[in-house]
Structures are given as structure tokens and as C-alpha cells.
Amino acid sequence: MGIKGNLRVARVRSWPCVLLVACLGHSVPAAADTEADQIAELRKELEQSMQMIRELSQKVHDLEARAAQQSTTPATTPGSTPAAPAAAQVPAAPASPAPAAPAPAVAAGAPPAAPATAEASRLTQLEQTIAQMAANAWQRAEDTGMPMHGFADVGVGTHNAEFPNYRGADIAELDFFLTPRLGARTRALFELNFEVGSDGTVGVDLERAQIGYQFSDSATIWVGRFHTPYGFYNTAFHHGQWIAIGLRRPRFIEFEDHGGIMPAHTVGLWLTGSERLGDMKVTYDAYVGNSQRIFNGILDMNNAGVSRGSAIVGGNLGLLPGGVLDGLKVGVDAFQTRIEDQDPTPTAFPQVSPYFTRVKSYGAYAVYDTDRWEDIAELHFFDNTDLTGNTGSHHSDAGFIQMGYRGGRYTPYARYERGSFQQSDPYFAAQINGNSYNREALGVRFDIDLSSALKMEFAKTSFTDRIIRTYGEALVQYAIRF
């Protein structure tokens, strides 16, 4: 560290004394009549304290150097000092460097070189106390802030990745994460997203607002608005696209205001956790919340509560086998809810208002996530019942498979997705994006550095019922995190 380093240390160590003196300053006797006198008095005391600290630091340094000399092994490079900057100056270990050679000092409790005298011991103790005071003061200062991080992405393409009726350049989203530091067990997460909507204007959405209590490593309960834990993708990847390999979510699990046909957000209560069983790990989620509604052709999660709906209830059970299957996760999930369609009834349907649909969804997923591969497959089935009795029961399904290969800064990927939604089901018929489709995509993610990525994707999307249409896309996205 050298002289500069020691001065820096001395300065750091002097802060607690400065604070101490400043605090004591409030009780300085009335001998100093004016404020200027008090300041002069404090300055004098401060200079004396700093001088004392410099002297103590010098003594500690000298004693440590002396102690180090006494405990130096014969293998020590002559002339090596604490300021030695290069690995070549690190002394050879007394034992062989072979992997099998256990290090005696590795055992916990091996003492550092002991100071030679009682005075040195006292000084060392004093030094540690001052360092601890400085660390504590620093930590308290740090803890008063609330860290804010986030993601952003922009793009250009032959179509907008989310709203294909647009083309050209687009700003997609600016997503802020607010994670206030709270008590040891209280957790909070707020996600504030500025995003472009289907009308091309920028809107603000509180995507997640959840406050939780962590009972243990294996159980945390959240209250608020969270990502509904169905399947894998919806809770593994969030609004910031930087985190994902692909440049957009599969169409059917897009967020509601981007046309997703599944309730991506729930406002309610969520119990989640994991438990290790030997090499295996089991994850679980159970949740209950406001049922969603359909409004203006999209799902809405009823942030303020429900008026005539009911509840969504669901769960997710995952297994990570570990061992030779390290990186694999498989799971199943299910939820049930009752959705109210608050829009005018489609003309093709009996004119009943409002339509209520009981939505039952069952799903399964498998993920293989390693240093080389990120492969995800997810399948969902829907058994919906028209509760007005007009159209009966309906069965639909949707799924996707995505394979990505991490090859350094390049990650090529391929995705196939498909949704087969019965158009006689009022739940899908009422949603703007409730039409059946399939999409093939090939892309590559290019990591410019650790906080920004460029993604390029070619995709072909075919609508197969409500509208028969196929279109191709060439998309580029620049995604960052901060």
C-alpha cells in the first residue's frame, strides 16, 4: 500500500475521531464565548487528534514490520515488502503447491503473526477499534440510501417487436427497480416502468409493487402486485429485456398490456420458497389474488380490488435434480380464476353482458440452464367454461421451446412458439391477441460488455384463425442495465 496508502488509512481512521470531536463539541464548556472561538477550539482538538492518530499509525506500522521480520520464513523473497505489487513477489509456500498438499494455515484459527510486545498488542487493539468504528460509520451512511437500478431498451425493425402494426425505430421501455433496504426479514420490490403502449404513446406502470416477509430461507410471503408464478418464464424474466437471451417474450405470455393472453400479474398474496433435499432442490409457489377482468380487449389485473369477480388461486412446484443433472429444472403449475369481460359482447356471441369465464390452466415446463446452454420448454392447457351457459366448455393450449447456446459474447438462439385458442371461447375471443398463431424465430445476442447487449432476430409469424396472415420480421434491439 505504501506511504500514500498509509496516509489514506490514517485519513479514514481519523473520521471517527472527527465525528467524536464534533459530537463532543456540543458540550464544550462556555469558556469559548463565541462561535468562532468554539470552532478554533475544535480545530485545535482535531489537529491534536489527527497528530495522535498519525503517531499511533506509524507505531503500529513499525511494530508490524518488526513482527513480520521476526516471523519471516526462510522462503521469503529478500526485500519483499507489504507494498509488493506483483505475484512474483509473493513468497513461495513452505509446502508443495500440488493440489493434494493441504495448507496448514487454512485451518480456521491459525493465528496471524503476533505483536512482539504488550504495547503492540494494545495498539493493535486500538487500531482495530478505530477501523471498526470507521466501518460502522460508513455502513450507517450507506444504509440511508435506496439503491435504484434498472433496464432500458430501444429497437429498430421491419415491425415493432411488440406492436407489429408499427415499423421503424422504437423506444421500448425504461424500467426502474427500487429495492429499499429494510429490516433483516422484510423485503420490498417496486418496479416502475416507462413503456410505449399499443397507441404509440409513453405510459407509466407500476409493474410490480410487493412487500414481503422472509420467515426463513424456505418461505417468503409477498403481498402486493407480483408476477404470477405460472410456468418458468413469467417469473424468471421480467420487464427488462437485457436479462433475457431473446429480444421479446413468447407472444402468449407477453405482459397484459402488450397483448398477453395469460394473467401475467396478480394482485394478492404469494408464498414462495425452496427446500434442499440432498442434491435435489424443490421450489414451490402458492398464491391467491384478485381475479382479472378483460377491459378494452386486454387483461387487467384489478389493482384496486374486484367488484364482481372472484379470486385467482394457483401454485407451482419445481424440482432441480442436481448431481449429474445439474442445471435441469422441471415443474408443473396450475391456476384457476373467474374472468369478467367488461367490454361489449362480440357480435358473433349471444348478447349477454357481462360474460364470465372460469379459466382453468395447467402447465408443465423444463429448463436446462448451464454455462453453455439455456433451453426452455413450456406448455399450458386451458379448460375454460362459459359461466353464462351460452357457449359451453372449451379446450385450448399454447407452448414454446427455446434453445440458446452461450458461446462467449455471442449467444445464438432459436425459438418456436404456438398458441391454439378456440375462438368460440369468450375468454380468447374477447382478447385482442386471443387468436391462434405460430411463430418461428432465429436470433443472436451479442454482449457488448457486461451491461449492454445487442440482439438481432429474424422471425416469421402466422395467424391461423381469426385473421389468416403471415408476416416476417427483422428486428434489432439494444438493451442495457444500470
Place this chain on the structure above:
Amino acid sequence: MRLGDLPASWRDDLGRAFDLHAMQGRAVVLTMAYATCHRVCPVTIRDLQQLQQDFDRRGLRAEFIVVGYDPDADDPAAWHQYRRTRHLTRENWHFLVGTPADVQRIARQLGFEFWKMDEHVIHDSRIVRFDEHGTLIATDAAAGLRFTLR
């Protein structure tokens, strides 16, 4: 910054108590990671392996310390599995689990910036080295840059 200024009490991947201060007297190479990181941490670990080879070539010994960012997710069993599957089983490599407060503290002391987003830990790549006197002698904040050059 000295090794003795860092939090002392940790657990290793076998759940045993580990005194970081007991490493004084040896060269120490330290980084932070999380077990399910597949983008940045593998590169950092490869850098550590490269450093290990350099030490071996010179006939020197160092202790390699990997401190877990996320003690909630990465318990000793997770790190033990990580070591086995990646063949990082040399006895001078130590994968440490600490309390959230100690993890925050060591990260701040050594300049490891990170934040948690659900199951993800968003972080940079950084490697620091202490000499046998416990003095911080080198900080490699460019490990992330190498990531972009491969």
C-alpha cells in the same frame, strides 16, 4: 484495505466455520460469484483458474476465495455441487457463505457492486489480491472486459 479489515466468520461449502483472517500469512485471490450465474461468473472462474496456473508455474501458492453474493440461494450444498460439477476441488479453493450483512460489507469494502433482482444477481466481474501480509495489492476490475473480448 487489509484482509484483517474484512468480516472474519464464514462457512465453507461443507458447512464448516471458516476464518478469513486465518488466511493472513498467505497470498489470497478473492472474488465474488453466485452459483446459478451462467453469463459472468463462469468467465471470472476461468480467470481464477488461469491465475492458479500462473501461480503453479512459478511454484507459488495462494488461497483462492470465492464469496457467494446470495446466501439465500447459495448455501454450502449449492457451492459444494458447484465445485464438483466444475471440478474446482483443489484444497486451496474456498467457496464461502456468509450472512447477508457480511456479504454486503465485504462487497462494499472491496468494491464489488451488485444488486439482486428476484433470483438473479446483477453484478460485475472483479478479482482482488492480497499479499502474504494481508495487504490489498491488486484489483482487477477488467475481468468483465475480457468477457467481451472472447
